[in-house]
Amino acid sequence: MPTARFFNPAVRRREFLRAGGLSLFGLGLPDYLRAADKPSPRRGRAKSCIVLFMWGGPAQQDTWDPKPDAPDVYRGEFGTIPTAVPGLRVCEHLPELAKRADKLCLIRSMTHPDVNHLTATHHLLTGRAAPAGPIADDWPNYGAVLAKLGRGAGALPPYVSMMPVVPDGAPRFVEESHGQGAGLLGPVYNPMRIDADASSPDYKVGELTLSAGLDADRVGGRRGLLDSLDRQVQRMAAAELDAAEANRRRAFELIASPAARAAFDLTREPMAVRERYGMNRHGQSVLQARRLIEAGVPLVTVFWPNDGITNVSVYWDTHSRNFIDLKTRLCPVTDRAFSALLDDLSARGMLDETLVVWTGEMGRTPKVGQSVPGGAGAGRDGRDHWGRVFTTVLAGGGVKGGAVYGASDKYAAEPANLPTTPADLAATVYHSLGVDPRTEIHDRLGRPLTLCDGEVIRGILS
Structure with a gap:
């Protein structure tokens, strides 16, 4: 690789050291993304995907699949409102999304x-049940597969995860949940993970704001810096050595690229736009995702943030305070951010080529106060874990708007028709992105595996 490309005189030694993997985004050098293979041929309509992942499991009957005729103990406290689609009603606390339901496809029979x-997170983010064993043995996330197939171009990574950290907040699922990374494809295809709070006034990603100028001393120090990085490489496992040089180059190019840095600069957005998304962690993370997709990143996952609340249910995991929290801190925030994203993608002519997936890893129990084996229990005003039926929402990317696929029974307890598995969802996501769900991949030992065994949900595709 020509030295002139690797060293950019506009980048100070300190930033170059960071680009080598010593501190960039908290990832080790072999963990940073590259896409080494040739890009795969595309067949789907979508060029990119934003996954809005609602940690904890939203209550299906209190959001997208209300049961107004069920007894109170099933129905819950919320009323329903009409939507832009005749005959379709949703929870009263999703008014902006109700107005845009003509852009949405509700899969009400996920199971x-x-x-x-x-x-369960692994299942929703990969289309495969989680294997027994460490996260390194997981099936790969959608984004890791796109990275492996060579999607994306330029300095920006092909796969980004937004996971804001809250100091002294409640415990996060982030560190333990399966299905977030590359798993058996190897750490080189793991996402660039952003832990920074996008709503913070001093939001920065890896300190990408650079100082101009490089004096003779800094130029003379390059050799020592390279020696230091080379020593890191020598300590790596043999399987990671090929990745190390490519990752070092990719990380440095990200630091050195003004266009890449601009994609992370939310101050370039008018304040009115930022406020439409909501000046909170989730809203600004969704806006950041839109900017990254617009800049050419193929897949961004926005994980619902830890809101720092302790001693009550966190995320969408409403074992208690189900109706209070949905009404005050969950539905309004997602309603605002998701609707703003739909508006922006539509206004920019990007919605048809961007698949948006809104989902949690499960739903909630049909009965208020119901506890289930293997769950974590429920208070008098809460709902426990429930995977047997829940709702996933899709938009854009060649998916029909104003559609409902499948249905749950009268208590939102089981699929009434068209049961849809995470494998079917994964097959549909891959198909929309131009990836054959039956693509053969190989684990770290070179064994051939089929990417996904689900069936494409063709009834929702336009």
């Missing part, structure tokens, strides 16, 4: 048997 947050 799987898992009530464990950590392994």
Whole structure:
């Protein structure tokens, strides 16, 4: 690789050291992304995907699949409102999304048997049940597969995860949940993970704001810096050596690229736009995702943030305070951010080429106060874990708007028709992105595996 490309005189030695993997984004050098293979041929309509992942499992009957005629103990406290689609009603606390329901496809018959947050997350983000064993043996996330197939271009990574950290907040699922990374494809395809709070006034990603100028001393120090990085490489496992040089180059190019840095600069957005998304962690993370997709990143996952609340249910895991929390801190925030995203993608002519997936890893029990084996229990005003039926929402990317696929029974307890598995969802996501769900991949030992065994949900595709 020509030295002139690797060293950019606009980048100070300190930033170059960071680009080598010593501190960039908290990832080790072999963990940073590259896409080494040639890009795969595309067949789907979508060029990119934003996954809005609602940690904890939203209550289906209190959001997208209300049961107004069920007894109170099933129905819950909320009323329903009409939407832009005649005959379709949703929870009263999703008014902006109700107005945009003509852009949404509600899959009301999602189902799987898992009530464990950590392994159910793997199922939704990969289309495969979580294997027994460490996260390194996981099936790969959608984004890791796109990275492996060579999607994306330029300095920006092909796969980004937004996971804001809250100091002294409640415990996060982030560190233990399966299905977030590359798993058996190897750490080189793991996401660039952003822990920074996008709503913070001093939001920065890896300190990408650089100082101009490089004096003779700094130029003379390059050799020592390279020696230091080379020593890191020598300590790596043999399987990671090829990745190390490519990752070092990719990380440095990200630091050195003004266009890449601009994609992370939310101050470039008018304040009115930022406020439409909501000046909170989730809203600004969704806006950041839109900017990254617009800049060419193929897949961004926005994980619902830890809101720092302790001693009550966190995320969408409403074992208690189900109706209070949905009404005050969950539905309004997602309603605002998701609707703003739909508006922006539509206004920019990007919605048809961007698949948006809104989902949690499961739903909640049909009965208020109901506890289930393997769950974590429920208070008098809460709902426990429930995977047997829940709702996933899709938009854009060649998916029909104003559609409802499948249905739950009268208590939102089981699929009434068209049961849809996470494998079917994964097959549909891959198909929309131009990836054959039956693509053969190989684990770290070179063994051939089929990417996904689900069936494409063709009834929702336009």
